Amino acid sequence: MELEDSEGANSTSSDLVCTMELEDSEGANSTSSGVRRNLSPETPTGRKQRKRKLKGPHITAEDSELWKNCDKWEAKTKEIVEAVLKKLEETNSNNPNEENLLLNLKKKVQQLKEKCLRENIYVGVFGQTGAGKSTLLNAVFKEKSLLPTSSSGACTSAIIKVQSYEGRKFKAEIEFLSEQDWNNELKLLVELCGKEDSDDEVDDEDDKEVEMAKNKLQTVYGSSGPEKSYEELIKMNIYQHIPKSGKKLLREDNAEELSRKLDPYIRSQPCQTSKIYWPIVKSISVYIPNCQILPEGVVLIDFPGSGDTNKTRDEMWKKNLMNCSSVWIVSAIFRAVNEKIVHEIFGTSIKSATNGGRCHDVAFICTKTDDIEEQEYAREYRLTNEEMNLTDDDLLEYDRKRKQYCIRHRNIHVKKTMKKQYEEKWTKLMTKESTQLEFSKDDLCVYTVSAKQYWKLEHEHKGPSNNFAETTEISSLRKHIIDLYLKERKKVVNIYVSEVWGMLLLLISLNQNKQNEILKSRFNTINKEFHMSLEAFNEHLEDICKRLQDHLKQGVQEAEKKCGKVIQQQIERPGGRNYQGFHKTLKAICRNDGVFNSATFGPIDINHDLSKPLHQKIDHFCESTLQFNKGRRNSMKGRFNSIKLSLTNIIDEPLPTKSTAENSWVWKCRKDFMKTEINGLFYDLTKQITERKQHFYNAPNLSVQCSMKPAYKEAAQKKGAGVLPFMKKILKDHVEQKHEEFFKDARDSAMEQFNDMKEKLKKEIHGRMTITLELGFSQWSGHNPLPDFRNEFDQINLIWDEVKDLSDTD
Numbered sequence: 001m002e003l004e005d006s007e008g009a010n011s012t013s014s015d016l017v018c019t020m021e022l023e024d025s026e027g028a029n030s031t032s033s034g035v036r037r038n039l040s041p042e043t044p045t046g047r048k049q050r051k052r053k054l055k056g057p058h059i060t061a062e063d064s065e066l067w068k069n070c071d072k073w074e075a076k077t078k079e080i081v082e083a084v085l086k087k088l089e090e091t092n093s094n095n096p097n098e099e100n101l102l103l104n105l106k107k108k109v110q111q112l113k114e115k116c117l118r119e120n121i122y123v124g125v126f127g128q129t130g131a132g133k134s135t136l137l138n139a140v141f142k143e144k145s146l147l148p149t150s151s152s153g154a155c156t157s158a159i160i161k162v163q164s165y166e167g168r169k170f171k172a173e174i175e176f177l178s179e180q181d182w183n184n185e186l187k188l189l190v191e192l193c194g195k196e197d198s199d200d201e202v203d204d205e206d207d208k209e210v211e212m213a214k215n216k217l218q219t220v221y222g223s224s225g226p227e228k229s230y231e232e233l234i235k236m237n238i239y240q241h242i243p244k245s246g247k248k249l250l251r252e253d254n255a256e257e258l259s260r261k262l263d264p265y266i267r268s269q270p271c272q273t274s275k276i277y278w279p280i281v282k283s284i285s286v287y288i289p290n291c292q293i294l295p296e297g298v299v300l301i302d303f304p305g306s307g308d309t310n311k312t313r314d315e316m317w318k319k320n321l322m323n324c325s326s327v328w329i330v331s332a333i334f335r336a337v338n339e340k341i342v343h344e345i346f347g348t349s350i351k352s353a354t355n356g357g358r359c360h361d362v363a364f365i366c367t368k369t370d371d372i373e374e375q376e377y378a379r380e381y382r383l384t385n386e387e388m389n390l391t392d393d394d395l396l397e398y399d400r401k402r403k404q405y406c407i408r409h410r411n412i413h414v415k416k417t418m419k420k421q422y423e424e425k426w427t428k429l430m431t432k433e434s435t436q437l438e439f440s441k442d443d444l445c446v447y448t449v450s451a452k453q454y455w456k457l458e459h460e461h462k463g464p465s466n467n468f469a470e471t472t473e474i475s476s477l478r479k480h481i482i483d484l485y486l487k488e489r490k491k492v493v494n495i496y497v498s499e500v501w502g503m504l505l506l507l508i509s510l511n512q513n514k515q516n517e518i519l520k521s522r523f524n525t526i527n528k529e530f531h532m533s534l535e536a537f538n539e540h541l542e543d544i545c546k547r548l549q550d551h552l553k554q555g556v557q558e559a560e561k562k563c564g565k566v567i568q569q570q571i572e573r574p575g576g577r578n579y580q581g582f583h584k585t586l587k588a589i590c591r592n593d594g595v596f597n598s599a600t601f602g603p604i605d606i607n608h609d610l611s612k613p614l615h616q617k618i619d620h621f622c623e624s625t626l627q628f629n630k631g632r633r634n635s636m637k638g639r640f641n642s643i644k645l646s647l648t649n650i651i652d653e654p655l656p657t658k659s660t661a662e663n664s665w666v667w668k669c670r671k672d673f674m675k676t677e678i679n680g681l682f683y684d685l686t687k688q689i690t691e692r693k694q695h696f697y698n699a700p701n702l703s704v705q706c707s708m709k710p711a712y713k714e715a716a717q718k719k720g721a722g723v724l725p726f727m728k729k730i731l732k733d734h735v736e737q738k739h740e741e742f743f744k745d746a747r748d749s750a751m752e753q754f755n756d757m758k759e760k761l762k763k764e765i766h767g768r769m770t771i772t773l774e775l776g777f778s779q780w781s782g783h784n785p786l787p788d789f790r791n792e793f794d795q796i797n798l799i800w801d802e803v804k805d806l807s808d809t810d
Helices: 044-053 061-089 096-114 133-140 179-193 204-221 230-235 255-266 311-322 340-355 374-380 392-434 451-460 474-510 517-571 583-591 606-625 636-651 661-716 724-776 790-803
Strands: 121-126 159-165 170-176 247-252 281-289 298-302 324-332 362-367 445-448 595-598 602-605
Touching (some): 061 474, 096 474, 121 311, 121 474, 133 298, 133 362, 133 474, 159 311, 179 204, 179 583, 204 583, 281 311, 311 324, 311 340, 340 606, 362 392, 362 474, 374 392, 392 445, 474 661, 474 790, 517 606, 517 661, 517 724, 583 724, 606 724, 661 724
Parallel strands (some): 121 298, 121 324, 324 362
Antiparallel strands (some): 159 298, 170 247, 170 281
16 A cells, blocks of 8 residues: 655554555645655664654554555454364364364354455535536546536436446446336437427426426437437437447546546536437446555445435435445535535434434545635634735735635634534434434534645645645545544454454363363353343343334324325425416426426425324434444444443353363353354354344335325326326325324334344344354363364463453443
8 A cells, every 4th residue: 555654754564564545634645655764673762752743633654554454354254263164174074062162163163264344435426517526536536537517418317336346447337227127218318398288377396397308308319308208218218328238338448538438427518429328327336446544344425415306216225325434525615604505414314324324424525725815804703904914025926815814714614603503403304203313413514625735745746834725625535434444444343353263262171182061060050140141131132122113013003193184295396377287397306206306396205294293203213223323222223332341241150169270271262252152153143233223214205105106107198288287186185084004014013124133133143142142051072072273272372462452342
C-alpha cells in the first residue's frame, strides 16, 4: 500500500514494511500521486513522535498498520485451520466413540475453514441531482474521471456501486432489467405518452410525468418512440443488443476510458452519437484496481432517488438501503440547511435503514463549498475588513483572503446550524413513543467539502498550511470510512482468531490418554445451567413474540380507522384545476402496483401509507427489542449478554482443591474453548437477527400491496376520456370493502416472518450449544492417538496475543 505523509516526512510502520497512502486532513499530498517508498521499522518512541506531527483527521500510520495486520492475521489463521483440517482428515479410528468424535471435530474445523470474514460494508450516498454525488465519489476514491459528471442530460435511475478490488484493470459490470421487467415498464411509459384517454385539461403535474416518459422512449427507441404503440415498440426488439446473461462487463486500463464507455449507460448527452441504454439499466458496479485509498470490501452506493417507475429497480433500491451500515446525505452547501429532501431522507430512509436494516452511522455532507459570492456573503453577515484581517496595503491578496475567510465562516456556520437542526430532530424522534435509534446525536457528523478545491490542491501539491484546506474535507470522509471499516474488521478478526485458538486448546487437551473424571462431574452442572438458560431464552422469545402481536393488533386498529382518509389523500392530489390531468399519474401508480416516483410529488407509495400504522408499531418494537448497538436489559442484546454471563460464570467456577495439575490444565483448555464458542455463537446470532429482521419489517407493506393488486390492475385498465373518477372509485371502494381483511393479512404476514426468525434462533442456539458442550467435555479413549497439534497451537497463540485486546466483542 502506498504511504503518503502529510508533512512530507518519512513515516514508518512498526514490524511491517508498509506501503499505504497516507494523506493529510486537508486532502493535500506532499509527494506526487503514485510515488511509492519503502518504510523501515520504527521504535515506539519514534511512532509516538510521528503521531504527534500528523495532526488532523487523516488515515494514520496506526490505521494503516492495523488494516494490514488484520489481513495478515486472517490469512495466517486460515492457513492454520487448513493444516489442522488436513491432519484430522488423515486420522482414522476403528473405535465407534472415537469415530463419532472425530467426525464432529472435522465438521467444526471445516466450518471454521469456510467461515466468511469479508462481508462488504455499504455506505449509501443520497442527494438530489446536481448535489455533486458523482464528483464527491470520484474525489473520495482519488479518481477524477471515474464516474461521468454533468449537470445536463438525463441521469440513470440505476444504483451505482463503487469499490476497490485486487485486479489490474478498471472494470464495470452493467446489469440490465430483464426483458419482461422492461416490457412492463414500457406499457406504463406508452400510456403516459398516450392521448386516447386524455382529459380536456392537463395540469403541469401530468406534463412532467409525460416529459419523463417521452425522454425514456426517445432515448431507447429514437425521436419517434413516443409516437409509436406498445406493439410497434416491442417489434423493434431492443434486447437483441443486450447480452443473454443480462450483464455486460467493461474493462479498461484507465478510469477516463472506462468513464467514456460508461456514459451511455448512465446519462444522455446532447452530442452523443452512440446507442444510449440508461433507461434499461438496473445497476452498475464499478471496480477500481489496486486502490490504496479505501479497503476492498467498502462499497459506496450512489442512490439515484427514493423509488422509480420500475418495480424491480424500486425493490433493489430498498434492499440496498437495508444493507447500508452508513448513510451519507449530500447537498450543495448553499441549500443544505433548508433543503427539503435532506429532512425527508433523515426522517424516512434513516428509520428504514436502522430499524429494518443495519445502519448505525449518519453523515451530512455539504458540497461545493468554494461556490460563493464573497462580497455578497460578507455584506449579508456584516463581516468587516478588520474581522477578516484585510488591509488596503495588500490589494493583490485582498480578494483571495476575503474569499478564504467567507468560505471558512460559512462552513462553520452551516456545520453548527445543521448539527443543531438534526440534534433537535434526533431528540424529537427519541422522545416520540420512546423511540431509540442505533446511533446517538453525537454520532451525527457534518462535513463541508469542495471536490474542485481538492483536485486543485492535488494538482499543485500544496501542504496543509494552505488556507483553502478546510473546504476540502475529502480526507476526513476517507478517515470516517476507515474508522467504520476497522471497527467491524477488528471485531470479526477477534472473534475468528479466538474460535480457532479455542479449538486448538480443545484438540491438544484431547490427547490425555486416561479418562478425566473431573470432566464428567462438571458436565452435569454446566449442562443443567445451559438448559435453564435456554428455557429462559425461549420464554423471552415467546414474550417478545406476544409483545409484537399486541403492537400489530393496535396497528391494525389504527390502520382500519385511517385507511379511508389515507386513500382519499392519495387519489385527490392537489395541483390541476378540479384535479384534471392527474389521471396519468394515478394510472402510473396503479400500473406500478401502488408505487411511483412522481416528477412533481416525489416518491408515492400507497401501500406504505396504508400500512404505516403497522410500520410505526414495528419501528417501536425494533427500537426497544432488536437493537444491538444500544440495547437495554429487556432487549435481545440484553438477553444475549445475560445468557453469556450466566454460562461464563458457571464455567469459571474453580475446580475442587483436590484436583490434580493435569486436571486443572485440561479443564482450563476446555473452558477457554467453550467461552470462545459462546462468544462466537452470540456474535453470529446478532448478525442473523440483523439480516433477517428486514423480512418481517417489510412484510406489512408487501402484504398490503398484494391485497391491493386486483384494484390496481382494474384501475390501470380503464381507458378513454374522463377515466379519473372511475379509477378513484375502484381504489376507494376496494379499501372500504376489503380493509379489515388485508390489514389482518398484513399483521399475520409480519408475525409469520418473525416466528420463522424466532424458530431459527431457537434451533441455532440449541444446536450450537449442544455441540459446544459435547466437544468441550469429550474424551479421547487413546486407542489411536490424535495428531500432534502443538505447532499449530503455538502459531495461533502468538496471533491471539496480538488480537485479543483489539475489540470489545459485546
